[in-house]
Amino acid sequence: MLKNRHIQGWLQASPLTLVLIGFLILPIITIVVVSFWQATEFSIIPAFSLENYEFLFGSHVTYKVFYATLKYAAITWALTLLIGFTVAYYLAFHIRSQTMQIALFLLCTIPFWTSNIIRMISWIPFLGRNGIANSALQSWGVIDQPLEWLLYSDFSVILAFVHLYTLFMVVPIFNTMTRIDHSLIEAARDNGASGFQTLRHVIVPLTKPGIMIGTIFVLTLVMGDFITVRFMSGSQKANVGRLISNDIALLQYPSAAATAVILLITVLIVIGILLRFVDIRKEL
């Protein structure tokens, strides 16, 4: 019976396992192998070499770009958490009918059906030098000169990230919040806790798993991104993803693979740390 359970388990998980082996494990192995190869302009030479890594660690740009990547991730994380938590809190505790909850929740998801690229491009007429934002601010007399930093800057990159990824924070937090037993909150209130104290000592600790899962989503999406940074910074800023995609574009596959390996290790370390704080499987 026991043995049977394991076999059955593996059988049922076999399609999943096959997909993961073929399209996750093998590609990673390939990337790791290729990262030790050499390349010329036009071909990959399968000869062991540490040259790619030497160059990577020897260049100050690498450190700068990794710093920029982590910076984008950290700022985006803080903002999406703040907004995501507030929105989820509102939906979970202030909207009383379940139908209304679902309706409002779906309202948040609709923009995500429009292609990311189109949504990104459409920020440009909004934020540009003569865009809606600047014209509005100027006509209200808030500013005399158009604000240059609205577009093609760290600001616009992070704005786009927050816009694209806040939902990934809202969903898991909302999910955990709906599981909180409302009697706990009533108990806190009955014991004289203020609204803020209830939030601080009851709701936040109970929502932690959702926050962690949302954090994992947002961090990995931001750290792996390359297209948002390119569009929103007008190619002026770089993160690790862009470094990789530039290398790919220039057919420097081994160099791209080496950078990818370092990025993967970084992401896995970050996620590994986060997973120490939460057991995803139990908390979903």
Place this chain on the structure above:
Amino acid sequence: MGKRPGSFYVLSAVFALFILFLYGPTLTIGILSFQGPTGGLTFPMRGLSLHWFRDLFEQQAVGDIWGAFRRSLALGLMVMVTTVVVSVMGGFAFRKRFYGSGILFYLIIASLVIPSILISLGVGLIFSQLGFKIHWATSGFGSQLTWTLPFGLLIMFAVFNRFDKSFEEAARDQGASPWQTVRYVVLPIIAPSLIGVGLFGFTLSYDEFARTLLTAGSYNTLPLEIFGMTTNVTTPVIYALGTMTTLFSLLIIGAFLLTVWILGKRRARLGSDAGKGV
């Protein structure tokens, strides 16, 4: 229903702002898609017309929007069905807590967190090193699954964590076979969540760019096509496309809500409390 606390109004305002922020670009797209025939991608508006919506259904100077759309739709549906089936099987498997399930679980997490471009690069490299032809329905399909399956499985875990096992026990006590239990008890209860898994699978696939970038082969999927279109004069036709997509998704979500509502009514009438926890 008690009196609303003051914080309710503050938070309502915050929520409204958030919605405005989310819809800002969608609205910009919406407005600009009604550009006059000589208008460009940016303000100012040059007249007001339905020109670009008509244009959307005609041949473009570059590319093949509808071909790409058909491919993306087909790929999205393939990914959706596969994601639902594999996730459900996986969900059942993980309830058994078999040997090695921990490792498999970490692989799923790894699949979720690995930057998309790595999958694209890796799969592209494998296919070219082995001399296979890359195609959106093979390499592109597989690459997208590494993204949609973790989502599907996470949802399944959430569902089974809340699943009341007493239903199954009751069924078993009544003499149902394991298959009958699954078919007539478990699946109906988790059905609404499966719609969620399917929707997730489809949306994530339909909009996936990075994972298909190096794995799509000769023919573009829609996101790649849109990106390719920007190499020539881009017209507001892509905004018209965006607006159509938004309207289309509103329609789908409307239909989904209606289904849930009708199912709820029917359930209420039949007096079953199944699915209430979901």
Place this chain on the structure above:
Amino acid sequence: MSKMRYSRRAVLKGGAAVAAASALPAPMVWAQEIKDITLRQFGTGVSNLNEVGQKVKEDLGFTLEMTALDSDSVTQRAATQPDSFDIADIEYWICKKVWPTGNLQAMDTSKIKNYDKIVGIFKSGKLTPESVIAQGTAPSTVGFVEGPGATAFATEETGWMTLIPTIYNADTLGIRPDLIGRPIDTWAELLNPEFKGKASILDISSIGIMDMAMVCEAMGEIQYADKGNMTKDEIDKTFAIFTEAKKAGQFRAFWKTFDESVNLMASGEVVIQSMWSPAITAVKSRGIDCVYQPLKEGYRSWGGGIGLSKSLTGMALDAAYDYINWYLDGWVGGFLMRQGYYSAVPETSKDYMSENEWGYWFEGKPATGDITSPFGDVLAKAGETRDGGSFYDRMGSVACWNAVMDENQYMVRKWNEFIAS
């Protein structure tokens, strides 16, 4: 195998001789089967136009499927996915990178009907017998190989072509005269602090580096021995100048796609930038004043061509040759020239353009009536002349070509640093 095909082809050639005498070389011998042939072409949106595909279906009978990609994907696909295409529409500098992979096959020029009429730039490298070949990856330097299967480029015409030239142009800076308000006549103006926050260049390294070189040379900062083949030291110096300018906020953005350059200019984000000719016409067609400014140092030129996948054989290969002959026959040339590009065989294109159009686009004469693009937009009114003048004026003052250098790998890394700085 290849020998057999060759002889069969020779027979076909004889049989088709009568047909070839007519305007279009559509051999009737296998007219039925040809309907089933589909050729897959990819390239950037610049020349991968659906109208060309439609016209091919009408004139030649087979199906030509066009896939438009961004320029990075074009290079990748040509280099890594030989099975995903039959015809590659790429630039000459991309050819320099891709040819050694062996993914493309050389073309027999004896099968190219209009070969003799192809302009000298793509053969001897010289526009006129007196011309000097410009620096950089000039098309003639990567246009020929010794024979089928050869992976090294030949230095002269050999009868085996790598790419059949399709379109090319001389690029310079685009400006917004209404926002600048004074004459611009040198590349050095790109880094003029007057345009701080309002300048841009492209983020495609092989092209961008040449723009940079033109600017540095014009400023008198660097004397290059050969811009198209810089030393590491020259590369360092060039990037140092531009990195400093970037840090000082000279650039509003870098653009990578055609569309971005149009929007940057049309929305007034940028008033001076490196640009492509049809992008200027796209800005103009929105009623915004925009000039493709000829500069005293000359132009940076580029050329594109079509190459055949090595996996093309038999009937499909024959169809591809028909396609190439058709391409050079003038219809496409006229179509492209009316957008501001040049055709590789200008004289055949003349038949497909009005006298006014030919005068305006090729001869640099004042327009005698409205000049419209193939898509119906009015690009110039009577009396206007083309920026930069005639074909010989423009192509005659090419200072360099987009280039892939010996130190390319080093340059690419420096480029990455520049973007990240």
